[in-house]
Amino acid sequence: MANDNKLQSIIAHCKEYGFIFQSSEIYDGLGAVYDYGQYGAELKKNIRDYWWNSMTRMHDNIVGIDAAIFMHPTVWKASGHVDNFSDPMIDNKDSKKRYRVDHLIEAHAETLNENESASLLQKMEQLLASDDFAGLKTLIEENNIKCSVSDTANWTDVRQFNLMFATEMGAVASDNPEDNKVYLRPETAQGIFVNFLNVQKTGRMKIPFGIAQTGKAFRNEIVARGFIFRMREFEQMEMQFFVRPGTQKEWYEYWKETRMQWHRSLGIPDTRYRFHDHVKLAHYADAACDIEYDFPMGFKEVEGIHSRTDFDLKNHQQFSGKKLTYFDTEINQHYIPYVVETSIGLDRTVMMILSEAYQEEDLSTAEKQDSRVVLKFPAMLSPIKLAILPLLKRDGLPEIARELMDSCRPHFKCFYEEKDTIGKRYRRQDAIGTPFCVTIDHQTKEDQTVTIRYRDAMTQERVPLAAVKDIVMKAIQTF
RNA sequence: GCGGGAGUAGCUCAGUCGGUAGAGCGACAGUCUUCCAAACUGUAGGUCGCGGGUUCGAAUCUCGUCUCCCGCUCCA
Numbered sequence: 001m002a003n004d005n006k007l008q009s010i011i012a013h014c015k016e017y018g019f020i021f022q023s024s025e026i027y028d029g030l031g032a033v034y035d036y037g038q039y040g041a042e043l044k045k046n047i048r049d050y051w052w053n054s055m056t057r058m059h060d061n062i063v064g065i066d067a068a069i070f071m072h073p074t075v076w077k078a079s080g081h082v083d084n085f086s087d088p089m090i091d092n093k094d095s096k097k098r099y100r101v102d103h104l105i106e107a108h109a110e111t112l113n114e115n116e117s118a119s120l121l122q123k124m125e126q127l128l129a130s131d132d133f134a135g136l137k138t139l140i141e142e143n144n145i146k147c148s149v150s151d152t153a154n155w156t157d158v159r160q161f162n163l164m165f166a167t168e169m170g171a172v173a174s175d176n177p178e179d180n181k182v183y184l185r186p187e188t189a190q191g192i193f194v195n196f197l198n199v200q201k202t203g204r205m206k207i208p209f210g211i212a213q214t215g216k217a218f219r220n221e222i223v224a225r226g227f228i229f230r231m232r233e234f235e236q237m238e239m240q241f242f243v244r245p246g247t248q249k250e251w252y253e254y255w256k257e258t259r260m261q262w263h264r265s266l267g268i269p270d271t272r273y274r275f276h277d278h279v280k281l282a283h284y285a286d287a288a289c290d291i292e293y294d295f296p297m298g299f300k301e302v303e304g305i306h307s308r309t310d311f312d313l314k315n316h317q318q319f320s321g322k323k324l325t326y327f328d329t330e331i332n333q334h335y336i337p338y339v340v341e342t343s344i345g346l347d348r349t350v351m352m353i354l355s356e357a358y359q360e361e362d363l364s365t366a367e368k369q370d371s372r373v374v375l376k377f378p379a380m381l382s383p384i385k386l387a388i389l390p391l392l393k394r395d396g397l398p399e400i401a402r403e404l405m406d407s408c409r410p411h412f413k414c415f416y417e418e419k420d421t422i423g424k425r426y427r428r429q430d431a432i433g434t435p436f437c438v439t440i441d442h443q444t445k446e447d448q449t450v451t452i453r454y455r456d457a458m459t460q461e462r463v464p465l466a467a468v469k470d471i472v473m474k475a476i477q478t479f
Numbered sequence: 480g481c482g483g484g485a486g487u488a489g490c491u492c493a494g495u496c497g498g499u500a501g502a503g504c505g506a507c508a509g510u511c512u513u514c515c516a517a518a519c520u521g522u523a524g525g526u527c528g529c530g531g532g533u534u535c536g537a538a539u540c541u542c543g544u545c546u547c548c549c550g551c552u553c554c555a
Contacts, residue, residue: 007548008547008548011547011548012490012491013490015489015490016489016490016505022546022547025546027529027545028528028529028544028545028546029528029545029546029547030546031545031546031547079555080555081555091480091481156480156481159480163554163555186555187555219554219555221553221554222480222552222553222554223480223552223553223554225547225548225549226548227547227548230554282555283555284555297549301554363515369517370515370516370517371516372515372516389514391513391514392512392513419507420516421512421513421514421515421516422512422513422514422515423514423515423516424515424516424517425515425516426514426515426516427515427516428516430515430516439514441513441514442513451514453514453515458515460514460515
């Protein structure tokens with residue numbers, strides 16, 4: 001199957017079987033926002049739990065928190081988000097090149113004589129200060145400023161590209177709206193940094209240690225596309241690992257390898273992944289790489305591992321005026337810890353798991369055309385673990401099935417169905433990725449055995465009714 | 480953001496010259512069946528993405544708009 005069709009098929013399948021719907025669909029949808037349906041929500045939760053447990057339960061020195069989406073506005077000044085991402089921009093329609101308005105005008109000013117230049121820059125400053133975008137465009141047009149690529153002055157309107165969503169906090173309007181302005185966090189990491197000392201002290205944590213968190217983040221992407229790959233509201237799973245300065249390189253390597261093992265544990269072969277080391281580093285990092293997965297639209301980042309140095313804590317210390325140092329009793333020194341971050345997109349992981357699991361199989365024989373769509377999820381991630389199917393809806397078979405259901409449902413998600421032929425019921429479970437189906441038939445009444453049918457191989461075998469729960473439990477065991 | 484393509488039932492799609500909307504699959508209720516969908520009967524589902532215009536009449540022509548997909552661009 002061609003890859004361009006595969007994404008379409010997955011989107012259609014996700015909708016048809018209740019995994020993912022477009023947000024507000026009856027109102028024509030809201031761009032790049034999606035809702036998880038009944039099975040999608042289970043799948044997403046299972047992935048989140050698996051990540052959470054692998055971080056917090058399987059490491060002595062990593063604890064989890066849940067910070068608020070709203071944070072003090074100064075947080076985003078300290079993190080660099082306010083300054084770096086709120087400049088007015090303008091596009092040249094011919095070259096399609098986008099410029100920061102101030103850069104464009106400043107570059108032009110350099111070609112002018114001293115008086116003209118100063119006058120131009122002064123006008124620009126006034127317009128920038130008053131957010132007069134129309135005035136800025138007029139200024140560009142009056143000065144006949146051209147694009148260096150296309151050499152034309154065919155410009156779009158000036159627009160503000162602030163990638164952070166803002167809202168107002170507090171019911172009382174202020175004279176200056178900026179006073180009440182709060183942002184929806186564009187990343188979850190800052191909630192960890194500002195709680196670094198709280199957790200360290202109350203948890204009596206000793207470096208090296210980590211703080212993990214999952215939660216929603218919001219980015220007002222200009223171009224958001226690719227199904228749930230790039231959404232305006234999305235969920236991150238992040239862990240910030242605090243280390244002694246100078247040891248960050250080895251921890252960076254450690255987490256690179258540890259995170260890759262986690263990916264392997266999802267049953268996805270190495271060939272579907274690749275590392276992408278950042279050459280051009282962000283302002284906060286001294287080393288960074290992406291784990292990329294081969295999505296239907298090509299290799300794309302699913303997780304980032306960044307050595308963030310002491311950039312964040314140092315800035316928060318400076319902006320807040322609160323000391324954010326740690327006293328290391330081993331070397332009797334105070335220092336601001338360095339941070340190695342692992343940051344994985346939960347929605348991207350859902351999409352990765354779906355892409356990997358989705359299979360259209362041709363089951364045709366000489367006599368009969370046949371095919372199925374199956375989601376080959378790792379059993380621990382499947383929305384439904386076990387489907388319990390009485391072969392007939394009479395002769396006491398449903399009663400036995402219900403008993404099995406009652407004994408299993410406290411332990412894992414089960415599904416009961418007695419409608420339609422058994423083959424049809426199997427295929428329906430294939431379509432939502434249920435790894436096990438158990439069928440109760442007349443023989444069950446005689447010898448207390450059932451047929452268990454495996455999703456991937458479509459084979460089945462006879463097992464004791466009493467063993468079913470343990471078979472499934474064992475298969476979904478994660479650690 | 481620019482360019483291209485597309486929106487008709489839950490899904491995949493048909494719908495001629497402008498004349499009051501159809502199929503297959505799926506779903507639901509039964510029948511049959513006794514371990515791998517597509518056997519039989521019946522039922523429900525659509526302001527043809529949304530809004531304006533042309534017309535006696537618009538799924539169809541036209542303008543606008545929203546959404547999705549592809550390419551380029553961007554991505555702390």
